[in-house]
Amino acid sequence: MCTVCVDAMGGDETPEVVLRGVEAALAQNEGIRVLVAGDEEVVVPFCARHERARALVTTQVIGMGEHPADAVRAKRDSSIVRGLASVGAHEADAFFSAGSTGAVFAAATLGVGRIRGVRRPCIAATIPGSSGRPTVFLDMGANADARPEMLVQFAQMGRAYATVVVGAVAPRVALLSNGSEEAKGSQAALAAHAALAEAGRGWFCGNCEGTDLLAGTFDVIVTDGFTGNVALKAIEGCARFILGELKGAVHDSRRAALGALLLKPALRGVAAGLSGDELGGALLLGVKAPVLIGHGATSADAVKNGTLACARLVRTRLVDKIGHEISPGS
Numbered sequence: 397m398c399t400v401c402v403d404a405m406g407g408d409e410t411p412e413v414v415l416r417g418v419e420a421a422l423a424q425n426e427g428i429r430v431l432v433a434g435d436e437e438v439v440v441p442f443c444a445r446h447e448r449a450r451a452l453v454t455t456q457v458i459g460m461g462e463h464p465a466d467a468v469r470a471k472r473d474s475s476i477v478r479g480l481a482s483v484g485a486h487e488a489d490a491f492f493s494a495g496s497t498g499a500v501f502a503a504a505t506l507g508v509g510r511i512r513g514v515r516r517p518c519i520a521a522t523i524p525g526s527s528g529r530p531t532v533f534l535d536m537g538a539n540a541d542a543r544p545e546m547l548v549q550f551a552q553m554g555r556a557y558a559t560v561v562v563g564a565v566a567p568r569v570a571l572l573s574n575g576s577e578e579a580k581g582s583q584a585a586l587a588a589h590a591a592l593a594e595a596g597r598g599w600f601c602g603n604c605e606g607t608d609l610l611a612g613t614f615d616v617i618v619t620d621g622f623t624g625n626v627a628l629k630a631i632e633g634c635a636r637f638i639l640g641e642l643k644g645a646v647h648d649s650r651r652a653a654l655g656a657l658l659l660k661p662a663l664r665g666v667a668a669g670l671s672g673d674e675l676g677g678a679l680l681l682g683v684k685a686p687v688l689i690g691h692g693a694t695s696a697d698a699v700k701n702g703t704l705a706c707a708r709l710v711r712t713r714l715v716d717k718i719g720h721e722i723s724p725g726s
Contacts, residue, residue: 397429398707401488402699404434404442405457405475406495408692411438414494417699422448424700428707431488433479454478460692464498468506476500480507483685490706492676494690494699501538501680508683511715513722516542517682518550518621519689520557521628525612532558532567532616533609536678537625544584544591547571547618549722551592553681554616555599556717560709567615569596570604572623578602584620592618606630676702679709681718686710 402418404411411434418430419442426448432439433452443451456474458467468477476499482488484507491508493500497519505517518535525531532554535542542550551569558567571589573581578589580603592600604617606627619627676698677690686709688702 397427398490398710399429399431399488400703400706400710401431401433401452401479401482401491402703403475403479403491403493403495404432404438405454406493407690407694408460409494409694411435413694413696414699415442416696417694418442418449418703419446420696420700421703422446425704425707428703430703431479431482433475433482452478452482458496458499460496462496462499464496464502467496467499468502474499477503477507480504480687483687484508489710490686490688492688492690492699492702492706494677494692494694494702497537497678497689500687500689504680504683504687508685508687510682511684511719511722513719514553514682515546515549517680518546518553519678520554520681521678522561523610523628523631525610527612529612529615530562531609531612531614532562533624533628534616534618534681535621535624536628537621538680539621541622542588542620544587547588547620548591548595549682551596551600551616551618552721553718554618556714556721557679557681558615560712560714560717562615564615567599568601569599569616569618570601570608570614572606572609572617572619572627573603574605576603576605676700676705684715686714 404414429448431450431452432443433454436453439451443449454473454475456471458471458474458476476493476495480491480503483491516539519538520532520534521536522530523533534550534554555567558564571592573585604614677688680687686706688706690698690702
């Protein structure tokens with residue numbers, strides 16, 4: 397039976413929202429256990445009511461606005477640090493938190509450790525595509541500066557993730573740039589292109605543009621964490637703008653209101669795909685166990701999906717697949 401450690405204190409919502417998600421995950425999958433990390437008054441009563449839940453009592457919480465590395469060093473008894481330490485000690489098989497991304501990254505690197513051969517972990521998300529095929533997009537913010545050899549490893553880890561989550565048989569990888577031509581891009585992009593072309597013979601397809609992000613043309617799109625984070629936030633901002641404009645139009649016209657009512661199920665599906673709630677969040681690739689990071693403003697449904705996703709990634713042996721994908725000596 398798989399054990400997932402869930403941080404009950406992370407995120408902008410109350411711990412009760414997280415606990416509702418854990419409760420839903422336990423009800424949906426009888427093959428998982430949950431180690432719930434958090435304040436005693438939060439986790440102990442909950443775990444007493446659920447046979448497959450166990451409390452990990454902690455006394456500190458890392459806030460969203462704290463400096464990640466400093467907070468991880470100073471708050472050794474926080475739910476994030478203790479939760480990830482439990483994974484490193486094999487008391488749990490995976491970890492989910494909607495707390496500070498930077499703190500989870502730092503604590504996972506220290507408490508869980510990197511897969512052998514991995515230079516730097518990165519953050520990956522699955523984004524929807526207009527073709528009907530989702531795309532694995534990485535790095536989304538863990539590494540603002542990334543050397544060419546790091547981007548090669550990001551691509552390799554993304555390919556392993558795509559086989560498990562997207563179901564791609566031979567994942568195709570593209571490099572995000574400002575044009576599809578080989579000669580386009582900054583000096584860093586040109587160097588990354590050369591490294592990927594050398595290492596990725598048979599699976600590297602060259603450059604792609606921002607318009608390809610939601611097209612579903614490629615299985616994996618790779619970039620540095622700075623560019624990836626800006627691109628993702630731009631997509632999220634655009635989605636919020638469009639939804640806001642639609643809501644405004646609905647208030648101004650009865651005819652528009654009727655159309656919105658008819659489109660509501662479809663729009664809800666699009667919003668869920670962009671929010672990441674269907675998978676629970678973004679995955680930290682490159683550490684020795686599945687570590688999933690949810691949105692700060694998470695929902696009970698996202699916590700449920702994230703907990704279940706962690707269990708699936710354990711069962712499908714994603715970490716082993718990444719280990720095999722990373723080239724020897726890379």
